[in-house]
Amino acid sequence: MVTIGWNAQRFPGASDHHVLEEISLLKSERLAVLPIDSYDLGPELSIVDEHEYGGEYDTFTFGSWSSHVLANGSGADSDVAFRPHEGSLSLTELGKRLPTIMSLVAAHFPLDRLQWVRIFALREGIIAPHVDFLEWAKPGLRVQVPLRTSEESLHSENDTVYHIRRGEVWKIHSTDPHSARSTATTARLSLCLDFAESEEPLAIRGDVPATQPVLLPERPEVGAAELEELIDSGRHFTPETMRAAFRPFAALHFERRAHATAAFDWYLEAARRTGDEDMVAKAQAFRRYCIEKRGDGEAFVW
Template structure:
């Protein structure tokens, strides 16, 4: 499914707040540290094939039937949200993801899915926004937008995307991965709007990046090194959330910073990170 707003939930705020408090008691993984600039992107599996523990989708055998994990059983209202809104026979994974004061490298998901079974069982991703603020933003290709609390979004994670929170807000989303079916409407038990709805009101109005600002970003070529590489990447991503720098701003800027640096190691780090996050997961392409 392409990225679109497909529905909205009116939460029981008392029960949701109780579950979000309880969610602080469960053990989160930090599975994609190479994607994170700033504080880590954290996740905890609530439902997975076999109901066991793991940090990333590749830890599980998608041929096994899915069941709630111990963490999922600990959060009864969030478990109810899943049961009430999705056809459970088609739900492969569900997890909470939390992000605070950090941004993610623009990346594509599912590139590590190598078999037909995996691709069939993990075909669609849906975000339900449990807790957020105006400082929490999402990016797909060159668009930056906000997902509002209670909204249900289908996300085309095969396209380059990232997320960011630029203050100390704890943004919590429920991510649900769904199997392929002939009619996507069969995945949901609510009346999902699959018309491609992408409200203009959700799109962030970003001023155009000035020439001086662009040169300031590129001037980091004089200080970038192996130790501060991800900090520089984070500053570029954060700028993308605030200003419109044109097509493919983040990777275009990082490539130019690397070339200007004259450091072949930095050039290779940018190339390796792009390939790892957007084309194929590569061992050894993590941050230095």
């Protein structure tokens, strides 16, 4: 659990009560801060910018989001669908081209439990609220370390929205509904490390003291009129536009005080205004796929 002793900071306009309340509810945790400026990452981040993405997780994403695998269980560039695995970690061709980033990983993290090394790129995009590891009985431990970011890039968990600074190591509580959004035109690039044994402490080496508080953006309450306008947009849904129409529903909880899963409640109500039972069923199925139940390798078809 994140401790209040972090001296959480809100963007302008927040009350102390709301700051402490949200931090106390946040299950994701800042584990450490890395000396990120000790690494010359610029040339390798440019390689990631140019690297192609196969669209494995397009169901969850809107705008520009991509996943780039540096190391996995097989070493194959085509092996991009996350899953737990046994055995050693192997570099992909992309990972071999990024020795500085991989040296950062090796210098600061235990490699014996490490199963996947990826970089997530997010630019003018959003990830639908979702729960990770639904496909497997035993979740792993996932951490993210932004290598390039700005305050326009945000994460969310349940009711709370927060910003992860460059070089901060965050344990992401992936089994509660969570999301991410960036409105920046330059891609946020975040190192994602997946470890086996989620209950075991993660020994991080060579970190530096955290000197800055956690950043929480101020979010006013949802206005009745704006919410009604959003839900009433469902009257214009068609089977062809339903997918794209979900994006503003997912975005609203980054701007207003609302739970991440409220996006699905609003979206379902909007779908009901079509009077089309098939579209209502599709909205219900999308909620189930994102946050309730899905099988290993199961794909959602719009």
